[in-house]
Amino acid sequence: xxxxxxxxxxxxxxxxxxxxxxxxxxxxxxxxxxxxxxxxxxxxxxxxxxxxxxxxxxxxxxxxxxxxxxxxxxxxxxxxxxxxxxxxxxxxxxxxxxxxxxxxxxxxxxxxxxxxxxxxxxxxxxxxxxxxxxxxxxxxxxxxxx
Amino acid sequence: xxxxxxxxxxxxxxxxxxxxxxxxxxxxxxxxxxxxxxxxxxxxxxxxxxxxxxxxxxxxxxxxxxxxxxxxxxxxxxxxxxxxxxxxxxxxxxxxxxxxxxxxxxxxxxxxxxxxxxxxxxxxxxxxxxxxxxxxxxxxxxxxxx
Amino acid sequence: xxxxxxxxxxxxxxxxxxxxxxxxxxxxxxxxxxxxxxxxxxxxxxxxxxxxxxxxxxxxxxxxxxxxxxxxxxxxxxxxxxxxxxxxxxxxxxxxxxxxxxxxxxxxxxxxxxxxxxxxxxxxxxxxxxxxxxxxxxxxxxxxxx
Amino acid sequence: xxxxxxxxxxxxxxxxxxxxxxxxxxxxxxxxxxxxxxxxxxxxxxxxxxxxxxxxxxxxxxxxxxxxxxxxxxxxxxxxxxxxxxxxxxxxxxxxxxxxxxxxxxxxxxxxxxxxxxxxxxxxxxxxxxxxxxxxxxxxxxxxxx
Numbered sequence: 001x002x003x004x005x006x007x008x009x010x011x012x013x014x015x016x017x018x019x020x021x022x023x024x025x026x027x028x029x030x031x032x033x034x035x036x037x038x039x040x041x042x043x044x045x046x047x048x049x050x051x052x053x054x055x056x057x058x059x060x061x062x063x064x065x066x067x068x069x070x071x072x073x074x075x076x077x078x079x080x081x082x083x084x085x086x087x088x089x090x091x092x093x094x095x096x097x098x099x100x101x102x103x104x105x106x107x108x109x110x111x112x113x114x115x116x117x118x119x120x121x122x123x124x125x126x127x128x129x130x131x132x133x134x135x136x137x138x139x140x141x142x143x144x145x146x
Numbered sequence: 147x148x149x150x151x152x153x154x155x156x157x158x159x160x161x162x163x164x165x166x167x168x169x170x171x172x173x174x175x176x177x178x179x180x181x182x183x184x185x186x187x188x189x190x191x192x193x194x195x196x197x198x199x200x201x202x203x204x205x206x207x208x209x210x211x212x213x214x215x216x217x218x219x220x221x222x223x224x225x226x227x228x229x230x231x232x233x234x235x236x237x238x239x240x241x242x243x244x245x246x247x248x249x250x251x252x253x254x255x256x257x258x259x260x261x262x263x264x265x266x267x268x269x270x271x272x273x274x275x276x277x278x279x280x281x282x283x284x285x286x287x288x289x290x291x292x
Numbered sequence: 293x294x295x296x297x298x299x300x301x302x303x304x305x306x307x308x309x310x311x312x313x314x315x316x317x318x319x320x321x322x323x324x325x326x327x328x329x330x331x332x333x334x335x336x337x338x339x340x341x342x343x344x345x346x347x348x349x350x351x352x353x354x355x356x357x358x359x360x361x362x363x364x365x366x367x368x369x370x371x372x373x374x375x376x377x378x379x380x381x382x383x384x385x386x387x388x389x390x391x392x393x394x395x396x397x398x399x400x401x402x403x404x405x406x407x408x409x410x411x412x413x414x415x416x417x418x419x420x421x422x423x424x425x426x427x428x429x430x431x432x433x434x435x436x437x438x
Numbered sequence: 439x440x441x442x443x444x445x446x447x448x449x450x451x452x453x454x455x456x457x458x459x460x461x462x463x464x465x466x467x468x469x470x471x472x473x474x475x476x477x478x479x480x481x482x483x484x485x486x487x488x489x490x491x492x493x494x495x496x497x498x499x500x501x502x503x504x505x506x507x508x509x510x511x512x513x514x515x516x517x518x519x520x521x522x523x524x525x526x527x528x529x530x531x532x533x534x535x536x537x538x539x540x541x542x543x544x545x546x547x548x549x550x551x552x553x554x555x556x557x558x559x560x561x562x563x564x565x566x567x568x569x570x571x572x573x574x575x576x577x578x579x580x581x582x583x584x
Contacts, residue, residue: 022328025171028172033473033478040313044313065467073504166475167482178361179326179328179332180325183325183458186325186458199518200518211365216361314471317459318459318463318464
């Protein structure tokens, strides 16, 4: 669950989450690898809030594995903090979906992420174009900022 | 990889592992949930060292999900420590495999675990008896302590 | 975030969560070790919803490590499912806090858990009695079912 | 534990690991977020094999948090596979340590990673230069490929 917020550049999706003990490490901050799951949860909710259930897409034969992940860590997140993940799409969907993500605590940007996923046909295992209704909806909703 | 050690009660399998940063939490110890994966790694190596590759068993249609897990935490494990997981089998294999595990640091017993797994037929999804060669080998090797 | 629900036996706390891809394994179900973090998130929210912020308790010198965890797996949980964790307290608080947890999907009980935590003084590292206000509030709210 | 291998460009450190069930996801491959811990384990062993124990560095007041992580996923890794993580250093150490990592299965390169860590003074929390003996040893060993 999340919400869409309008900015001057376009719509952004905002997903809330709470830092669990399991996510922390002995440096008393969120383990750097834990953000992969945070960004995953956020983009699945962005799709859901736009009317697309990723689990359903999988059942219908479209997989969406991650092919690139870039994370820049600016400030640590701490145990029990409530964070927001802001997500938007960087360019029109092709066979790829490229996302820009920011993990925020209030006004502070803690982590910036870039995630590239590729649409894959479940039976052949080969890349394919993004489903047309998905591409169109994402653009019409203003989530594509290019 | 690991080794078998003879005790007065029977054979025990010993698996070595190193605590990663990812396993720690902000209490500066191994997160209590991380031991599930430690015990999993240890029992897979016990099977492998006895001549059974679990990944191969799966391909041949035998799954082995966990149905019960009991962990008692006695002392904390810390970052970068080299731990041993000692594993043996509690009673002759039926449709269940019951393991006793100890996570040790030198002579210290840090965590005691009991894990019950069930043999499941991959196609029907129903419980089935343990493969005969597995039951027999485990007993002959002295890994079953009943 | 969660809510309290009245039952014939007492109050139970209900915490909602969504299964992430990161939580699944190749058996296409939630990895058995992932429930430790689910139960942790649920009990922290139970405390918060009752007026106690665990992160604050830690800052004030009360730690609450897990000393025992028992999980019984009845049915698998799947990717993207929305689950509820039902938590109540099994007996009046001493130096220990003993919880009964159920992970549910609708009416189905998927996993039953018992978690024992111990109140520890942060500076001495020794067990101590539960904070009086916490014990009293938990009892008054009907969360203790003994 | 690992080993150093000479290449035409310089030395590379090779760390072996086995894929656990806990690392897989329902796409039947290693979850993309799990590689963060693989790379972490590998670089800690590289340091250890070169005579530097990171846990000891921490005790002596030098922290080394990750400030950037880039992962490119080329081929999936599967359950139970034995993987190698090849690590070398990209440029002479300053206040930063920049690593190039390859996760390999035999000759196949599955994942390519770039990790940037920063040396931080434990008491002040501020960046500082890499310990001189560390910089020198890494260069002398041929681990710095610039």
